[in-house]
Amino acid sequence: MAPPQNWSALTLLLPFFTTLISIILITAIVVRVISSSIRRTRPVQPAATAPPPPGPPKLPVIGNIHQLIRHPLVHRRLRDLAQRHGPHVMGLRLGEVLHVVISSAEAAREVMKTHDLVFATRPHILMAEIVMYGVRDVALAPYGDHWRQLRKICVMELLSARRVQSFRPVREAEVSRLVAGVSSAAAASAGVNVNLAVASATSGLTFKTAFGMAKELTEETFSGLVGDVSDALSGFRISEVFPSLTFLPALTGFRAQLTRLHHAADALLEEILCEHKDRRRRQGGGGGAVDGRQPEDLVDILLDLQEEGDQESLTDEAIKAVVLDMFVGGTETTTTAVEWTMSEMMKNPSIMKKAQEEVRRLSRGKAIVEEESLDELKYLEAVIQESLRLHPPLPLLIPRESLEAVEVGGYEIPAITKVIVNAWAIARDFRYWTEPEKFNPDRFLDNDSANDRRLNFEFIPFGAGRRNCPGMFFAMALVKLVLANLIYRFDWKLPVGTTPESLDMDEHFGLGVRRKHNLCLIPVEYTTRR
Numbered sequence: 439m440a441p442p443q444n445w446s447a448l449t450l451l452l453p454f455f456t457t458l459i460s461i462i463l464i465t466a467i468v469v470r471v472i473s474s475s476i477r478r479t480r481p482v483q484p485a486a487t488a489p490p491p492p493g494p495p496k497l498p499v500i501g502n503i504h505q506l507i508r509h510p511l512v513h514r515r516l517r518d519l520a521q522r523h524g525p526h527v528m529g530l531r532l533g534e535v536l537h538v539v540i541s542s543a544e545a546a547r548e549v550m551k552t553h554d555l556v557f558a559t560r561p562h563i564l565m566a567e568i569v570m571y572g573v574r575d576v577a578l579a580p581y582g583d584h585w586r587q588l589r590k591i592c593v594m595e596l597l598s599a600r601r602v603q604s605f606r607p608v609r610e611a612e613v614s615r616l617v618a619g620v621s622s623a624a625a626a627s628a629g630v631n632v633n634l635a636v637a638s639a640t641s642g643l644t645f646k647t648a649f650g651m652a653k654e655l656t657e658e659t660f661s662g663l664v665g666d667v668s669d670a671l672s673g674f675r676i677s678e679v680f681p682s683l684t685f686l687p688a689l690t691g692f693r694a695q696l697t698r699l700h701h702a703a704d705a706l707l708e709e710i711l712c713e714h715k716d717r718r719r720r721q722g723g724g725g726g727a728v729d730g731r732q733p734e735d736l737v738d739i740l741l742d743l744q745e746e747g748d749q750e751s752l753t754d755e756a757i758k759a760v761v762l763d764m765f766v767g768g769t770e771t772t773t774t775a776v777e778w779t780m781s782e783m784m785k786n787p788s789i790m791k792k793a794q795e796e797v798r799r800l801s802r803g804k805a806i807v808e809e810e811s812l813d814e815l816k817y818l819e820a821v822i823q824e825s826l827r828l829h830p831p832l833p834l835l836i837p838r839e840s841l842e843a844v845e846v847g848g849y850e851i852p853a854i855t856k857v858i859v860n861a862w863a864i865a866r867d868f869r870y871w872t873e874p875e876k877f878n879p880d881r882f883l884d885n886d887s888a889n890d891r892r893l894n895f896e897f898i899p900f901g902a903g904r905r906n907c908p909g910m911f912f913a914m915a916l917v918k919l920v921l922a923n924l925i926y927r928f929d930w931k932l933p934v935g936t937t938p939e940s941l942d943m944d945e946h947f948g949l950g951v952r953r954k955h956n957l958c959l960i961p962v963e964y965t966t967r968r
């Protein structure tokens with residue numbers, strides 16, 4: 439059938455319309471950006487006494503975006519720029535938004551201790567608005583009553599040392615499952631993708647800790663969704679640096695993508711929440727507490743608190759957002775910590791040998807390393823800390839925002855400035871560390887303890903101050919248990935053709951910094967010689 443007349447006329451006119459629409463759009467963007475930057479430069483706060491933070495020269499409209507755009511390893515690029523333009527405090531304007539980058543322990547102390555309250559909030563992001571139920575979670579919530587209540591629940595109820603201890607059976611079961619999987623690979627002389635094996639263990643563990651024994655299918659689907667949420671959180675979004683262009687997220691399809699993700703995650707979370715509520719109704723009371731046992735999982739604990747009624751912040755939506763936080767914040771970070779530590783030990787066989795000797799001596803005769811022994815594994819602890827120093831899973835922590843104008847390192851930081859602390863750069867800085875690029879766990883033994891370094895803000899993989907990571911105990915218990923068992927039960931070989939020197943340590947910057955390529959190793963069962 440021949441196309442109608444007006445169809446071919448339209449086809450001819452299409453390039454003209456496309457050009458016209460592009461011109462209108464670009465003009466709109468430029469006008470909005472210029473007028474908003476004029477608005478932003480008006481003195482809305484008292485005249486500053488200190489100078490603004492130094493930084494690289496900026497271009498009109500885009501500011502410093504061009505200095506970052508071709509550099510996927512953002513933590514490294516920010517360190518290089520800071521060395522040239524602001525070794526303590528550096529200012530970058532990305533589009534319309536002023537970012538301040540902190541690259542020294544002294545400046546980090548000012549942000550996270552001296553002026554902790556001023557920097558206690560997080561910048562608003564669209565992802566949290568849509569996926570986290572209008573920012574009802576903990577990690578991305580603005581500072582205020584809602585965050586304070588939920589943070590207290592996290593610290594006192596969900597992630598306290600006592601609670602972490604109560605989830606020990608779940609942890610040990612999941613680690614046994616991991617060891618059994620590696621054992622089968624060893625029996626078949628097959629290789630193991632360490633990243634995948636550990637990721638499955640950490641997400642399985644978080645799933646069971648949060649939801650109890652839910653269906654396997656739900657577990658797999660949910661882990662996939664959590665991966666998508668992490669992806670949505672990572673990367674550079676043009677709409678975030680041009681917030682006045684409110685139409686951008688819709689135009690780029692990002693808003694629609696987030697909405698789909700929210701609906702998918704919410705459907706599963708709602709199902710799990712309903713299952714819990716039904717079971718509790720059938721039992722005629724709270725979760726596992728009915729027969730005097732510990733509540734079974736995190737959702738039960740949160741529902742118990744909700745029923746007690748004195749936590750107005752604890753709506754169903756907040757429960758779902760907090761649980762999502764635990765997954766997004768907890769699984770990738772712990773997996774990353776394990777994979778880098780394992781990589782460093784493979785690169786440094788004498789360190790691997792020393793760690794294995796320690797764990798094999800202290801757990802001799804046991805089928806797996808149990809949690810009681812973990813405190814005694816001082817050398818393995820130092821190996822993990824050294825790995826967190828060189829490879830903090832969140833090298834730029836989670837951004838903060840200034841609630842009011844304040845001076846840091848002698849520079850004026852205006853209110854509503856996005857603040858990025860480059861914890862990775864500080865932990866590799868000659869100003870604080872001898873031979874900073876060398877993997878040397880001994881530096882954390884004896885008098886140079888990780889805790890002292892933390893208090894000096896030279897080693898802050900879990901952040902610091904009132905927004906620090908409440909999951910530190912949970913994470914360290916898990917990372918240590920997984921690693922102790924992997925090196926207790928198995929000797930590990932590199933694939934044929936790879937030597938410790940040639941093992942790649944390439945990075946991928948996403949939500950945090952992971953290995954770019956999976957770590958594939960060949961396990962050899964140690965059992966026969968135990």
Ligand code: HEM
Binds near residue numbers: 835904908909914
């Ligand atoms: C090795 C593992 C982990 C690392 C390196 C890590 C690191 C961090 C960092 C750097 C922050 C931001 C701190 C700041 O702004 O000063 C943070 C916040 C947070 N982390 Fe972790 N984390 C880990 C594991 C976990 C786990 C297992 C959970 C929970 C199950 C968790 C839950 C959270 C939450 C809820 C926040 C937000 C706190 C707030 O804004 O008040 N993290 N984490």
